[in-house]
Amino acid sequence: MKSKLILSLAVGLIIIGLYGIAGSLSRPDTIAPLIEAQEQDTLVExxxxxxxxxxxxxxxxxxxxxxxxxxxxxxxxxxxxxxxxxxxxxxxxxxxxxxxxxxxxxxxxxxxxxxxxxxxDLVLAPNRVPYVLRVPAETVVGGAVRNGMYVDLVALTLPQSLMTIEVGAAAARTARMIGVNPVLLHIKILKVVEQVLTNTSELETTSTDVDIVLELTRKQVAKLTVAKRIAEIEVHKSIGDYTAGDLKADAGDVLPDFKSVTEMRADDVVIK
Missing domain, CATH: 3.90.1210.10 (Antifreeze-like/N-acetylneuraminic acid synthase C-terminal domain)
Incomplete structure (x- = not known):
């Protein structure tokens, strides 16, 4: 009887031991795919x-x-x-x-x-037309212009006889004909294209022209076309709330007491 009991206990212990060994051997097989799946997930591009x-x-x-x-x-x-x-x-x-x-x-x-x-065509507002204005880079006042910026266009008027020799009252009248007048205010720039001119000499870069595509009405196109023929056009960055009078000036504003006295000496003309 005792031998049977001892045999049963021995068989039970052997079975438990084999079960534990089998579990330890099979556990890496179940964990490895999980680890591998996690690694693959982290390495997915x-x-x-x-x-x-x-x-x-x-x-x-x-x-x-x-x-x-x-x-x-x-x-x-x-x-x-x-x-x-x-x-x-x-x-x-x-x-x-x-x-x-x-x-x-x-x-x-x-x-x-x-x-x-x-x-x-995408950025142009309804009932507006694009107008290309080419100006020298130095005439762009108030910093570099860019797409979407608003600018003012002013006309610098110069008398046709500026290079002739004039004296006395005639010279004074000519000087007072020099002035700046606003042409168009708060105009949107649709696009800016900088025209870079290069030389074959050692100096590669020269002065540049700027093509500014403006958003204008038909009436504004006509006004600017006339202004280009009779004056030099400058582009000023719009910087706030002001009137057209703030952009207007002439020689009288710069030299309010401008006068000339003509002195005649035989065949010579002396201006003081």
Whole structure:
């Protein structure tokens, strides 16, 4: 009887031992796939994508606050038509080429930069026409101009006889004919194109001209066309609330007591 009991206990202990050994041997097989899956998940390549946080209008300027970034796995990106990581340049003054709804995935062909064809048509207001004004860079007053900026156009008038020899009252009248008059105020710039002229000599860069595309009405186009023929046009940055009179001046404002006295000596003319 005792031998049977001892045998039963021995068999039970052997079974328990074998069960423990079997469990320890099988445990790595169940943990390894889990660890491997976690490692694969951390090594999955994800791609940056840009999604709209709100609805945007056609021709509206692209701003960073309009979008949010989402990282998609390669499979998710491919399902959405993305094959490479996307990037957006928010300093290029790009605009949306069409009306887009919220949660739209942005692609580069949905954005139009100032260098692209059709940009002017997107940013042009209704009942306005684009007008190209070429001016020397030195006539742009108030800092460099850029897309979307508002400027004032003033005319610098010079008498046709400025280079002739005049004396006395005639010279005074000629001097007083020099003046600055406002032509158009608070005009929007649609696009700026800088024309860089280069030389074949050692000095590569020379003075530049600036092509400014302005947003004008038909009446403003006619007025500016006439002004270009009779005066030199300068471009001033609009800086606030002021009247046209603040941009008007003549020689009398600079030299209010300007006078000339003519002294005749035989065949000589002396101006004092």
């Amino acid at each position: 994800k791609r940056k994508t840009w999604w709209l946080k709100k609805e945007v209008a056609r021709g509206e300027t692209v701003k960073r606050s309009d979008v949010e970034i989402r990282y998609l796995t390669e499979t998710e990106a491919n399902q959405n038509g993305v094959d490479t990581e996307m990037a957006i340049n928010f300093t290029s003054d790009a605009v949306y080429g069409q009306k887009l709804s919220k949660s739209t995935l942005l692609f580069s062909d949905m954005l139009v930069s100032p260098q692209d064809q059709g940009y002017i």
